Amino acid sequence: MAIQLSRRDLAGYLAPVTALMAFALVVPLAFTFWRSLGDTVPSLDAYVGLFKSRLFNQSALTTLEIALSSTIFSIALAYPIALHLSRLSEKWRPIFMIFVLLPFWTSILVKSYAFIVVLGDAGIVNHAFMALGLPKVPMMFNRIGVLVGMSSFQIPFVVFPLLANLLAQDANLRRTAAVMGASDLRIFWQITFPLSLPGLLAGAIMCFVMAMGSFVTPALLGGRKDMMVANLIDFYTREALDWASASAIAVILFAVSALLLWLVGRVRRESALM
C-alpha cells in the first residue's frame, strides 16, 4: 500500500522539478525542432539540404561505423569483467566494482589527455615499439584512437546491465549442468551466455546510442576524417552559422536515439517476463 499524498502536496513535491525540466530541456528541444524547419516559413529545406550534402552523409556513415565498432569492442571487453564480478562473493564485489566505477567517474578529458600522451607518436607505447625495433604505429588522431577512447568510456555502461543479468541467473542451472557432466566451456556457451543475451542487448543498445552522440572523443582523439554528427552540429553552429542545418541534424540524432532507447525498453520488459 502506498502513502497517499493530497493533490496539493503532490504538486508541491513535483512542480519545481517539472518546471526546471520544462525550462531547460523541453522548451529548448522544441525550439530546436522549430529551428530545423527554417526561420520564417516552415519548410523541410534544411533536411533536404542535409541529405544532399556530402559532408553530412559522410559523417553520418562515420558515426554509424564508429558507434557499431566501438559497441562491439566494448561488449567484448566488458563481458569478462561482468563475468568476473558476478562470480565474486558479496564481500569482494563492491571492492572490484571500484575498478569499474573509477573510470566511470573519471573525466573524459582526463582520459583523452592520457591516451594522447600514452598512445601518441612520441608516447610510451611507440617508444616501446621503437626500442624493440618495430615500426611506429600511428594510434592517435585516427580511428584506433577514437575506438580506444570510446571503449574506455563505454565499458562501464555495458558492465552494469550485464552484471545485473548475470547475478539474476539461477546458479542451480549451472550446478545441474556440471553434475550432469557438462564442461565449463559448454556451460558457458549453452547456459550462461544465452541467458545473458537480454542484458547484453540492453547494454549494447545503450552503448550504441551514447556512441552516436559522442562529441569529445572524436574531436580530441580522432582525425579529420573521423568527424561524427555531434561534431558536425558544432561545426554548423559555430563556424557555418547555419542553425537550421545544425538543428536538423540534432532532430535526426534525437529521433534515432529515441527509437533505439524505445527498443531497449521493449527488451527489458520482455526479459522481465522470462
Place this chain on the structure above:
Amino acid sequence: MKDRSFSRGWIVVGLATLMYLYLLFPSFIIVPISFGNRVELAFPPQHYSLDLYRDYFNSADWLTVTGRSALYAALAASLAMLVGLPAGYALTRTTFPGKRLLVMLLLSPMMVPVVVISLGLYLYYLKLSLTGTVIGIVLAHAMYVTPFIILTISAGVENIDERLEKVAVIMGASQWRVFWQVVLPQLGPSIVSAGLFAFLMSFDEVVIAWFITGPSTMTLPVKMYSSIKWEVSPVLAAVATILTFVSIFMCLATYWLKRGGSRRAAARAAADAARKPLVDEAALVQAR
C-alpha cells in the same frame, strides 16, 4: 557454497585482470607524468619535480576557471537537490495517473544525446540572452544532474522503512512534517552521495558548457578541452592528476556510504525478523 561451475575460472580472472588494467591505466599513468618536467611529457619521467603543479598554482587563469567550475557545480548541485529530493521521495512513495510519463520526462536528460540538449540550450539562450551567463549554465547543469539525484534518492527511500512514515501519519503528523522529521533524517547517506555525484557531474561536464558559456563564464573542462585540442600543454598533466584524485575520492566515498547503508539495511532486516510476530504495523494501518 562454492560455485564449482567455473573451476576454470582463471581464464575469466586473467581476462578480467587485463580489462581492469585497460580501464585503469589512463588514470594511473597520468600521475607519474604529472611529476615530470615542463619540456617533455614522458613516462617514466627522467627527473621528478613539482614544476607542473607550480605552473598550475601560479597560473591565475587555471585557478580562476577551477574556482568558477567549483562554484557553478555547487550551485547546480544545490538547485538540483532542492528540486530532486522531494521529487525522488514523492515518486517512490506514491502512485498517480501519468506517473510513468513524468518519470520518463524527469530522467530524459540521461537519455537525450548531450549534444542535442546543448544545441537546444544554445539556441534558446540566444533568444533569452542567457548565453554566457552564470544563471544560464547553473540552470542547464541543474537540469543535467537532476535525474541522478532522483535515482539516488529514490533508491535511498526504497531502503527506509515505510511503516515509520505511516505511523507518523496515524499519529497526526502533516505530510511535510513526515518528510522533514521522519524521511530526511534517514536519508543522510543518500543525500550526501547524490550531492557528491551531482557536484562531480557538473564539475566535469564539457559539452553543454562548451556551447553555452562565454569568455567570462568559461569552466575548467572547457579550458581543458580547448587546451587539449589546440596545444596539449604540459600543465594539463597536473590538472588531470588533481581531477583523478577527485574521482578516486568520489569512488571511495560512495563505497563507504553504500557499505554503511547495506549494514544498516541488514541490521534493520534482522530487527524486523525478530519483531514481526509481535506487531504487524501494516495490519494496524489497514485496520485504521
